[in-house]
Amino acid sequence: MNFRQIEAFCALMACGTASRAADILNVTQPAISRSIAELEREVGFPLFTRERRRMIPTPEGQMLYRESEDAFAGIERIRMTAARIRNLGSGDLRIASLPALGDTLAPRAVKLFQEANPHVPVTLRVVGSSSVRELILSGEYHIGIVSNEIDLRGVERQLFERYAAVCVMTASHPLTAKGLITAEDLAGQAFVLPSPEDASRIKIDQIFGHRNIRLRVVAEAYSSATVCALVCEGVGIGIVNPLAAEKYIRSGLVVRPFLPEVVLMTSLIYPLGLQNSIISRQFSDVLRSVSKGIAPSGDAV
Structure with missing residues (x-):
């Protein structure tokens, strides 16, 4: 499990579609799908069900998202601190x-x-x-x-x-x-x-x-x-x-x-x-x- 996978997962949870998540992260849609598939293999359970063109979070996916939000916020704080250190x-x-x-x-x-x-x-x-x-x-x-x-x-x-x-x-x-x-x-x-x-x-x-x-x-x-x-x-x-x-x-x-x-x-x-x-x-x-x-x-x- 790595930051790229968690970032894609959180973006997909927030947006609902892989295409919109890709736009936010400035990556391709296949890259989002690949990261989610890798994450699902690592955690051992499905995070989304696919219905037409939307990705619907599973109950297990929602539970993981709640935990991931805190971790992701921490990573963002680290990123912002790193930017301040780089600049100042x-x-x-x-x-x-x-x-x-x-x-x-x-x-x-x-x-x-x-x-x-x-x-x-x-x-x-x-x-x-x-x-x-x-x-x-x-x-x-x-x-x-x-x-x-x-x-x-x-x-x-x-x-x-x-x-x-x-x-x-x-x-x-x-x-x-x-x-x-x-x-x-x-x-x-x-x-x-x-x-x-x-x-x-x-x-x-x-x-x-x-x-x-x-x-x-x-x-x-x-x-x-x-x-x-x-x-x-x-x-x-x-x-x-x-x-x-x-x-x-x-x-x-x-x-x-x-x-x-x-x-x-x-x-x-x-x-x-x-x-x-x-x-x-x-x-x-x-x-x-x-x-x-x-x-x-x-x-x-």
Whole structure:
């Protein structure tokens, strides 16, 4: 029993005549008849009775058809997936991102990618950079967006973007009068720190430690987005990736440049050998084009 026989059988069941089934499958009528005869020999019972020019399904043929429909639908799904793989390099796209970019950059890139590729299902998962690496190492996800601060052994890697962290505060905070915030300005101010797992935390600790500036830490948050949310509520001041700050500006967040510069480097990572797949290249290109246009400069109010 093979696919050609099942295909002919299902077409004949749907059409009722060998000639119409042949037209649908773009084969000759004798080819349909031959496939049905071969299938009947293999299953060991008649699938149709011949009445004039029509083929009438036997009860056994109807039972087999019900089973064949499910199997045939599965084969069609495999065929469609194969077509997507042939055209795009993968049947779907699974992306994992660190929170600072996963809440802003990645959703916009997904929207643009799906406008161009509406038949490619996309999964976006937002987790810490180390967890992103684990998802890529396991092969479960195709593209990861991570901080360069983590161990990147065992994956394909492309440098992505360099961001300078910004200082964020509410519009009512006295420091909004300054166009540039320095580490010294934050001495004694209520401060919201990113968690130790965040790429910026080590650099922030180093900047203030080297200057012997004691921060008045009032809260810690797992992600830059949560830092921004706490700042919007007036909990304190924060230093975050500018992409994380971008969507909170509409909620009254004020963004200022910060010195000394806190440089946040990011990379795109892939399972070994998959960096050059068509679908990965397409989405990576979309990510880069979106990134050029959405980071606030540090003077937004």
